[in-house]
Amino acid sequence: MLFTTEFNKLVHIIRKAHKEMTWRAAFHTAVGFVNVSESGDHIAHPHSMYNTWKPENVRALAGHFWALKCLYREAGDLGRSSAFGRVSDKLFAAWDGGYTVTYQAFISQRGVGSSVINEVCDYYRCAVIAEPHFTDHTDRVMHLMAVTNAPRSRVNLPKWTF
Amino acid sequence: MTVLTFYIKTMSSQGLWPLVGIWPEHLTEKQYAQYLRANELYLAIQKEVSLMNYNDALTCWSNHVPTSRPFPDFLFIKH
Numbered sequence: 001m002l003f004t005t006e007f008n009k010l011v012h013i014i015r016k017a018h019k020e021m022t023w024r025a026a027f028h029t030a031v032g033f034v035n036v037s038e039s040g041d042h043i044a045h046p047h048s049m050y051n052t053w054k055p056e057n058v059r060a061l062a063g064h065f066w067a068l069k070c071l072y073r074e075a076g077d078l079g080r081s082s083a084f085g086r087v088s089d090k091l092f093a094a095w096d097g098g099y100t101v102t103y104q105a106f107i108s109q110r111g112v113g114s115s116v117i118n119e120v121c122d123y124y125r126c127a128v129i130a131e132p133h134f135t136d137h138t139d140r141v142m143h144l145m146a147v148t149n150a151p152r153s154r155v156n157l158p159k160w161t162f
Numbered sequence: 163m164t165v166l167t168f169y170i171k172t173m174s175s176q177g178l179w180p181l182v183g184i185w186p187e188h189l190t191e192k193q194y195a196q197y198l199r200a201n202e203l204y205l206a207i208q209k210e211v212s213l214m215n216y217n218d219a220l221t222c223w224s225n226h227v228p229t230s231r232p233f234p235d236f237l238f239i240k241h
Contacts, residue, residue, distance in 0.1 A: 003205070012198075027197075
């Protein structure tokens with residue numbers, strides 16, 4: 001990653017906006033934000049990825065990580081399969097229990113590292129830049145579908161409800 | 163003390179050099195804050211050096227900057 005003054009400012013802006021956020025979380029959020037810069041208009045929205053997630057988005061993300069778990073298992077990578085499975089379980093549990101999930105709370109959890117954060121950011125990017133005629137899967141899912149020879153329809157397309 | 167000397171001394175005295183240009187995956191919370199500061203200072207050092215003439219910049223770099231950080235040749239237009 002190329003470190004720039006603008007990037008540094010972005011980290012400080014995010015940290016300032018969310019006083020309870022750690023520097024680590026602010027850093028990874030900024031990296032994610034740079035990757036989804038096309039969706040900059042949505043950052044202040046109360047139900048954007050960076051704020052409180054609606055239950056349908058929690059459910060959709062839980063399903064997405066569940067699909068990753070299954071695809072990695074088929075690809076023979078049991079380590080990643082169980083890592084993504086744990087993330088999926090946590091999100092399903094939150095959705096099932098009716099708990100509010102915020103981005104900050106999610107990324108502060110144990111087991112949520114940069115891979116998971118990047119995947120959430122990529123999911124969000126795919127969802128918000130989707131159009132009626134074209135919606136893409138995340139890079140990770142595309143790669144896994146190619147490796148496992150799975151049909152595209154096997155995994156739900158990314159969708160984000162504001 | 164010039165601004166450049168101040169930046170370099172700060173980097174050395176606070177032990178920030180090892181944090182330049184790395185991917186901060188396994189840092190502690192305190193180190194994340196230092197990481198941001200280190201890289202911002204490094205950018206500032208590069209900017210100050212780019213304002214010098216090539217030979218002075220090269221001398222200054224080799225005297226004060228750890229050898230693990232290569233001289234930013236790309237900042238100078240060579241004819």
